[in-house]
Amino acid sequence: MLSVENLSKSYGPRTLFKDISFRVNSGERVGLVGRNGHGKTTLMRILTGEQEQDDGIISVPRNYTLGYLKQTIDFKHKTARDEAASGLKESEKDDVWKAEKILSGLGFSDEDMDKSPSEFSGGYQVRLNLAKLLLSEPDMLLLDEPTNYLDITSIRWLEQFLIKWKGELMLITHDRSFMDRVVTHTLGIHRLQIRKIKGDTGKFYEQIAKDEEIYEKTRQNDEQRRKEVELFITRFKSKASLASRVQSRVKMLEKMVQKDKLENIEDLDFCFNYTDIRAKELINARNVTFGYDKSAPLIKNFTVTIGAGEKICIIGKNGKGKTTLLKLLCGISEPDSGEVAFHAQLKPAVYEQTNVQRLGLQNTIEQELIEVDYSIDRQKARDAAGTMMFSGDDALKKIAVLSGGEKSRVMLAKAILQPSNILFLDEPTNHLDMQSCDSLLEAIDQFKGTVVMVTHNEMFLNAIAERLIVFRNDTIEVFEGGYEEFLEKVGWQEEFSDKPSVQVSANSKKEQRKLRSEIVAEKGKVLKPIQDAHDRLEKDIALIENKIEILNTGLIEASSKGDPAEIMKLSKELDEAKKRVDDLLEEFLEVSEKLETLTAEYEEKLNQLG
Numbered sequence: 001m002l003s004v005e006n007l008s009k010s011y012g013p014r015t016l017f018k019d020i021s022f023r024v025n026s027g028e029r030v031g032l033v034g035r036n037g038h039g040k041t042t043l044m045r046i047l048t049g050e051q052e053q054d055d056g057i058i059s060v061p062r063n064y065t066l067g068y069l070k071q072t073i074d075f076k077h078k079t080a081r082d083e084a085a086s087g088l089k090e091s092e093k094d095d096v097w098k099a100e101k102i103l104s105g106l107g108f109s110d111e112d113m114d115k116s117p118s119e120f121s122g123g124y125q126v127r128l129n130l131a132k133l134l135l136s137e138p139d140m141l142l143l144d145e146p147t148n149y150l151d152i153t154s155i156r157w158l159e160q161f162l163i164k165w166k167g168e169l170m171l172i173t174h175d176r177s178f179m180d181r182v183v184t185h186t187l188g189i190h191r192l193q194i195r196k197i198k199g200d201t202g203k204f205y206e207q208i209a210k211d212e213e214i215y216e217k218t219r220q221n222d223e224q225r226r227k228e229v230e231l232f233i234t235r236f237k238s239k240a241s242l243a244s245r246v247q248s249r250v251k252m253l254e255k256m257v258q259k260d261k262l263e264n265i266e267d268l269d270f271c272f273n274y275t276d277i278r279a280k281e282l283i284n285a286r287n288v289t290f291g292y293d294k295s296a297p298l299i300k301n302f303t304v305t306i307g308a309g310e311k312i313c314i315i316g317k318n319g320k321g322k323t324t325l326l327k328l329l330c331g332i333s334e335p336d337s338g339e340v341a342f343h344a345q346l347k348p349a350v351y352e353q354t355n356v357q358r359l360g361l362q363n364t365i366e367q368e369l370i371e372v373d374y375s376i377d378r379q380k381a382r383d384a385a386g387t388m389m390f391s392g393d394d395a396l397k398k399i400a401v402l403s404g405g406e407k408s409r410v411m412l413a414k415a416i417l418q419p420s421n422i423l424f425l426d427e428p429t430n431h432l433d434m435q436s437c438d439s440l441l442e443a444i445d446q447f448k449g450t451v452v453m454v455t456h457n458e459m460f461l462n463a464i465a466e467r468l469i470v471f472r473n474d475t476i477e478v479f480e481g482g483y484e485e486f487l488e489k490v491g492w493q494e495e496f497s498d499k500p501s502v503q504v505s506a507n508s509k510k511e512q513r514k515l516r517s518e519i520v521a522e523k524g525k526v527l528k529p530i531q532d533a534h535d536r537l538e539k540d541i542a543l544i545e546n547k548i549e550i551l552n553t554g555l556i557e558a559s560s561k562g563d564p565a566e567i568m569k570l571s572k573e574l575d576e577a578k579k580r581v582d583d584l585l586e587e588f589l590e591v592s593e594k595l596e597t598l599t600a601e602y603e604e605k606l607n608q609l610g
Contacts, residue, residue: 001025002024002140003060004020004021004058006021006056007058008055008056009039009042009043016038016039017193018193020193022196024168024170024187027166027168029163029169029171030171030184030186031171031173031185033172034188044142065136069141080112080113080116080128081096085098087099087133088136098135099131102131102134103128105161106130106150107154108127123149123318126149127149127150140170141165141168142170143169146158146171147175151317152456152492153317153492155175155456156492163181170187174436174437175458176437180201186203186204198582199589214552215262221556225560232246270387272349272415272423272443272444272447273419273420274448279308279345280308282308282421282422283304283340283341283342284305284340284341285306285328285338285339287302288301289338290324290335298324299324299335302476304469306452308449310451311465312453312466312467313453313455313460313468314453314455315454315470317471317472322454330350330452331348347418347420347421348418348420349419349420351423351424351425359407361398361399362400363398365385365399365402365410366385366395368399368410369410373417373419375419381417382395384416384417387413387416388412390410404431408432409432412428421449422450425453425455426454427454427456429457441459444460445463462482462483465483466482468482470486472492523599526598526602527595527602531595533591534595540584541588544577544580544584545581547577548577551570551574551577552574554570555574558570
């Protein structure tokens with residue numbers, strides 16, 4: 001439904017992308033990936049007309065609408081409800097309940113809906129813009145980091161909303177798990193070009209890696225062949241008897257296209273600076289109470305013991321006190337009552353959202369890092385800056401000129417340099433790109449000390465959390481287990497109260513058991529053929545992908561031998577195999593989505609029976 005041909009964009013000498021072409025077809029939900037600063041947001045703004053391309057054509061059907069999530073605030077109505085409802089189509093202006101439903105899903109309470117938009121924080125004002133956009137029901141949604149200001153329950157709601165979205169979608173987010181669950185295709189800006197594949201980000205980056213491996217092997221083979229031809233010409237150019245052969249080699253050399261060596265792309269590669277501590281218990285919080293409004297404290301009589309080597313995540317809705325609790329546990333804030341006791345050898349490293357505001361704007365990156373600890377000299381500061389992609393003289397940039405994402409990387413570098421046995425991390429993935437998030441996840445996982453982290457990123461929660469501190473139902477609970485176990489045993493059911501409930505005609509256990517057995521039987525009957533199809537497709541895809549690897553290897557060997565007939569034969573087989581696997585993947589995604597949706601529906605029915 002949207003077509004882009006030969007699009008280019010540069011800023012001065014810096015090219016973001018050149019002659020890129022792609023299509024977004026009917027019903028596709030496309031994840032747009034690429035490193036920070038490589039043009040994702042610029043591309044999205046070009047599509048909406050907010051910025052102009054240097055070259056290229058963008059084609060959309062007549063009367064086809066693009067809806068773009070704006071970060072700018074321009075409210076015209078007295079209440080959040082009315083402001084959101086202003087996004088409704090003209091034919092639906094009286095359906096205010098739709099606005100209320102979406103606002104509720106995005107974390108607005110009943111009381112919030114009657115408040116003036118100007119009373120909300122910047123994050124909630126962006127949510128209000130998102131509500132208006134969703135209610136306007138454009139043909140294509142363009143969402144740039146929509147999860148940045150959402151809490152975990154709102155993210156889960158938005159995820160389900162987008163999965164059910166009937167139109168087209170283009171999504172930018174650093175949250176890999178969110179993107180992978182929502183999208184049907186991945187579109188990536190890579191080395192100034194663009195590539196689109198069916199499937200999630202893992203499939204995309206796996207394909208990129210394979211393609212670049214083949215390119216590099218082919219380049220090396222071509223380079224070796226070029227050297228052999230050049231050597232032949234040099235050795236025999238003076239021999240008259242071989243003149244025709246030499247001339248043939250010269251023409252061959254002229255026709256050979258010399259492939260450039262791929263430039264190395266920098267990744268964050270780091271580990272936190274662990275210092276040993278011999279203790280079982282690091283922090284004891286007892287009956288901690290704290291509130292900015294003393295009559296209505298955010299934290300009430302909270303108790304927890306944090307041990308050595310534990311990985312603890314703090315989760316819950318925004319505005320309930322997660323960051324406040326983190327500040328209390330790391331000693332930045334003091335409780336109104338109760339006590340937080342720290343082990344004498346505790347050495348914390350803190351990455352806190354508001355700390356970005358505490359950076360010295362007139363400091364260079366190097367100066368800011370040297371101030372972390374007395375043991376840090378210029379070389380250590382430069383090494384840490386390089387790790388965070390501030391190589392060479394970039395380390396001499398002043399903090400004042402850095403973007404939000406770059407300032408976050410400086411904060412991360414400070415936390416890395418700080419000798420520590422416990423990390424306190426407050427939403428560390430905000431402003432990082434997907435690859436940087438992967439590196440951060442690996443560094444946290446390898447850290448030998450204790451980690452206490454506030455996050456809404458479910459990939460991090462599933463990978464790291466061993467215990468949870470959960471803000472829900474106006475209480476704080478310590479859950480002894482990981483996030484997957486929490487979802488199974490507790491979950492966020494109260495956040496999805498608009499789901500239809502199963503009506504039980506009588507409360508007797510006998511009738512409940514009967515109804516449960518009927519639902520289980522129906523579930524098995526409905527899901528079995530879908531599960532069988534799912535497993536069959538997964539097996540078929542694995543077999544063809546294995547065949548593709550064999551064909552790729554054969555193609556490389558044929559290229560090195562200069563066997564055009566074999567190259568043509570293998571290329572044809574490879575194209576057919578790729579087309580077949582793409583078709584199977586599309587079918588697999590449809591079956592997987594159907595299986596996941598129906599499984600969730602039956603589980604919800606069973607959960608409602610108790």
